[in-house]
């Protein structure tokens with residue numbers, strides 16, 4: 573039986589990417605060597621790094637005022653690295669609290685400067701994106717979480733920020749739609765949701781926002797170290813970066829982000845339409861903030877929920893159980909998820925007849 577992987581992360585990757593990635597473990601570019609045993613200083617790996625950086629910039633239409641980095645430590649390490657690199661002790665960073673990941677990011681800031689939480693949807697278990705807030709003058713940077721993996725909410729338009737540097741955690745919706753990336757000073761994303769395997773974190777940084785803090789930054793945590801050395805100051809996670817490169821090539825081959833977005837739209841519409849139609853289920857997130865990546869829904873009757881989960885498992889659906897803080901179901905339909913798998917899930921929902 574074919575297994576359809578709806579896991580929130582680590583998550584599905586395109587089949588062709590998995591095949592090529594497996595091939596490279598056995599024999600990388602006909603070197604007679606595994607990619608796992610090749611020096612990161614070899615010309616083949618330097619070329620992997622360069623092409624991955626170039627493709628990120630091409631997909632997002634970014635120029636040389638930005639630098640693309642592949643770092644380690646996950647998105648979670650970025651939570652404090654951002655504040656450490658951007659914020660002086662007397663300066664203020666503003667955050668919008670849209671869930672557990674925002675909360676974790678907010679928690680780190682006080683070690684480096686002041687933090688102002690402009691709005692939070694916590695009181696309603698983060699089922700919407702707060703929009704009624706303003707960025708005060710003298711804000712150093714404004715941080716948002718573009719897609720809230722656990723709750724299934726997503727910004728449809730990004731806040732305008734004239735003076736403050738706009739920073740986004742895009743871990744779960746990077747490369748899923750077109751947007752003006754030049755409005756951001758810094759974008760980061762753990763690879764394992766929408767880009768590659770766990771083990772590397774994509775950081776896209778506008779170079780001129782750096783060098784403005786007075787503290788001494790440890791070498792490995794200073795973005796400028798990695799900018800200078802093209803993400804190879806120390807041994808980078810070569811294999812995860814290579815798998816990201818394969819995914820980036822695949823995205824480009826789909827026709828770029830416009831085409832990827834159209835496909836994601838189709839998948840999300842199909843699934844939300846069924847959630848709204850089917851009397852056994854209801855959506856969790858506010859309709860206008862519904863994520864095109866993580867679709868959260870619950871059964872109207874708890875016993876039916878347990879039965880549907882069993883029905884899914886018996887029919888080859890994997891990873892669809894909702895996060896414990898939300899319950900119900902979460903169908904993660906990242907870029908690599910084929911429309912056919914979403915249609916398959918929708919058919920199961922249609923055919924589901926609880927006792």
Ligand SMILES: *Cc1c(COP(=O)(O)O)cnc(C)c1O
Nearest residue numbers: 646647648673721741743744762
């Ligand atoms: C998964 C996730 C993270 C955490 O990523 P790690 O790489 O595991 O640290 C952070 N932010 C969002 C939005 C996520 O979905």
